Amino acid sequence: MAYRKRVGMLGAVALAAAGLGLSASAVWATEGYVQNGDGARQKALAGAGVADSTDATSISLNPAGLVNAPDNELDTSMSFFAPYRYVEGAAGAGVVPDGRVDSKDNLFFIPNMAWSKKVNLPFADVVGFSVYGGGGNETKFPAVTPAGSYCQNSNPSGVFCTGTAGGSLQQMLISLAVAKTIAPGVSVGIAPILARQTLEIKGMGAFAYDSNHNAASIDTAHVSDQGTDVVWGGGARAGIEAQVAPHVRLGIAASTRIWSQKFDNYRGLLAGQGEADIPPILQAGVAVDVSRDLTLMADYRRIWFSTVSAIGNPATNQALLGSDNGPGFGYADVNALQLGAEYRAAPGLTLRGGYAYNNNPISSPNVMFDIIGPATVQQHLTAGAEMKVMKGMDFEIAGMYAPWNKVSGTELSSTHGVTVGLEEFEVTAGIKYQLGQ
Numbered sequence: 001m002a003y004r005k006r007v008g009m010l011g012a013v014a015l016a017a018a019g020l021g022l023s024a025s026a027v028w029a030t031e032g033y034v035q036n037g038d039g040a041r042q043k044a045l046a047g048a049g050v051a052d053s054t055d056a057t058s059i060s061l062n063p064a065g066l067v068n069a070p071d072n073e074l075d076t077s078m079s080f081f082a083p084y085r086y087v088e089g090a091a092g093a094g095v096v097p098d099g100r101v102d103s104k105d106n107l108f109f110i111p112n113m114a115w116s117k118k119v120n121l122p123f124a125d126v127v128g129f130s131v132y133g134g135g136g137n138e139t140k141f142p143a144v145t146p147a148g149s150y151c152q153n154s155n156p157s158g159v160f161c162t163g164t165a166g167g168s169l170q171q172m173l174i175s176l177a178v179a180k181t182i183a184p185g186v187s188v189g190i191a192p193i194l195a196r197q198t199l200e201i202k203g204m205g206a207f208a209y210d211s212n213h214n215a216a217s218i219d220t221a222h223v224s225d226q227g228t229d230v231v232w233g234g235g236a237r238a239g240i241e242a243q244v245a246p247h248v249r250l251g252i253a254a255s256t257r258i259w260s261q262k263f264d265n266y267r268g269l270l271a272g273q274g275e276a277d278i279p280p281i282l283q284a285g286v287a288v289d290v291s292r293d294l295t296l297m298a299d300y301r302r303i304w305f306s307t308v309s310a311i312g313n314p315a316t317n318q319a320l321l322g323s324d325n326g327p328g329f330g331y332a333d334v335n336a337l338q339l340g341a342e343y344r345a346a347p348g349l350t351l352r353g354g355y356a357y358n359n360n361p362i363s364s365p366n367v368m369f370d371i372i373g374p375a376t377v378q379q380h381l382t383a384g385a386e387m388k389v390m391k392g393m394d395f396e397i398a399g400m401y402a403p404w405n406k407v408s409g410t411e412l413s414s415t416h417g418v419t420v421g422l423e424e425f426e427v428t429a430g431i432k433y434q435l436g437q
Helices: 003-011 013-020 039-044 056-060 063-068 364-370
Strands: 073-089 099-102 108-121 124-141 165-183 186-202 229-245 248-255 281-289 294-303 334-346 349-358 379-390 393-410 417-434
Touching: 039 056, 039 073, 039 349, 039 379, 039 393, 039 417, 056 063, 056 073, 056 108, 056 124, 056 165, 056 186, 063 124, 063 165, 063 186, 063 229, 063 248, 124 186, 364 393, 364 417, 379 417
Parallel strands: none
Antiparallel strands: 073 099, 073 108, 073 417, 108 124, 124 165, 165 186, 186 229, 229 248, 248 281, 281 294, 294 334, 334 349, 349 379, 379 393, 393 417
16 A cells, blocks of 8 residues: 555644644643643642642632732742653554654753732632643654665655654643632632644645545645644633631632634644644542641542544544544543642741552554654652742742653554653742742
């Protein structure tokens, strides 16, 4: 079977994984492609804490928790993220090269900022503002062809016989927030969200047609190499936190689907004519003060990837790329368990640790789609600390390790074996300022 026919209409969607963010600014520490925490505290707790917010970063987790943040606090942090992702083809002729190919560029920087201020308004006790990441991807597979590849004699060669293949999606979420105590020990909050996403896809031009030069897309001119596309969208996050016993708190927060403009430059690739919506997310949890110095947290999180056709449509859909029922990534909805512990070891020193586990949204039938965005990790091991530097200033640090996890399957319309894998490391450093002190 000729190369284009083999990968043709369906194989092009592989790079859409990068476009829709089967991770983020290079596969962030993720559950599916959504970050499991924002800011140094959340990252040190493996994303837990929906019932135990204590700082301004609660805007992105549970806005109701803003009532617990110090007055006039500014949180800033920078994450240094290192994902290692690869694709490996089994021995024998296939589109995917025989042997392992690693993506280049393995270090990325993710900033985070949040601010909160206590006020005395009829509708709010606290207001806040935050800028943080949502999800995305950035990969670059080089134009190399190990022995045995189907495109061994083609020029250029590469993972898809199209030279260097890669894509970049970045999501930035901008949010205002208000929170209010509505009863003793009970607070509510809401945070409207403005989302900015950018997408660039390269090296996918060969997938616009099949081997007979029949169109494999609804728009063959907008499959690949169309520069950087910028879209905007909006939604909201809201939550409640309640103390149900002297040392027990419950919290629940959810974000709506973030409705977005479509990636018009890549409407011939992404299902739904370039659909770029961000799926809804729910998180619920409990926090227990085991002692004066120790708090334990347990959260459940669900991400509805299946509600967005470009993400949830099965890879086996027999339709043109870009159509409403076109091939997607077959992502299953993600369920995650997040556990965190915070120990106030001494005045001015807090220690943190966490563990998170989520089901893998990627299944074997869809593995070829996820070559360029292999969001396969399922476990996150985290630790961190907060230390007072001086009056009005604290330093925070967090570390994360997500062990190797891989998924194996076969190429579309072929029995040639394909495996994708991912391992992640991250270090986050941050400063908390008490403004006016």
